[in-house]
Amino acid sequence: MNQEFADKIRDDFEKLTGVNCTIQFMEMGESHIPTRLLSSEQGVYIFFRNQQSFKVGKAGSNSQARWNSHHYNLDEKTPSTFPKSFMADLDNFKSYFPEEIHFEMENLNRESIKMWVRNNLSRIEFKISSEESKIVLNLLEALVQFHFPPIYEGRQSN
Numbered sequence: 001m002n003q004e005f006a007d008k009i010r011d012d013f014e015k016l017t018g019v020n021c022t023i024q025f026m027e028m029g030e031s032h033i034p035t036r037l038l039s040s041e042q043g044v045y046i047f048f049r050n051q052q053s054f055k056v057g058k059a060g061s062n063s064q065a066r067w068n069s070h071h072y073n074l075d076e077k078t079p080s081t082f083p084k085s086f087m088a089d090l091d092n093f094k095s096y097f098p099e100e101i102h103f104e105m106e107n108l109n110r111e112s113i114k115m116w117v118r119n120n121l122s123r124i125e126f127k128i129s130s131e132e133s134k135i136v137l138n139l140l141e142a143l144v145q146f147h148f149p150p151i152y153e154g155r156q157s158n
Contacts, residue, residue: 009143010126025124032117034123043127054093058140097120104116
């Protein structure tokens, strides 16, 4: 997955709906810093490594925490987060990563999870206007899921 492929999804979405969509591509490491979701925006995000998608999600204009913090936390209070999903499936999740970081993965905790996610996973953000209907947001999410089928999706994931 790369910027060109993300651009293709955006172009397909815009042709299909006539709705403008912006993209922010964040390579794992220093550039992986989630943006703020403005009150005038809603969007879809994806966490991935190489060609494997792990989580695709969406957030409305009133879901700032879902957009930029829930999936970087490992706590008891926040329901249905990406870290809870992959920690519950750690043996399978580790198979997508080099063996030399498996020990680090086994020892992730509340203090280390945010930086680990940022350093080891890339993220793409697709944003549209919050004036667009939830149906349009759902279509954007479905289009991203179609192109990047995620491993951890839906409430059954955690």
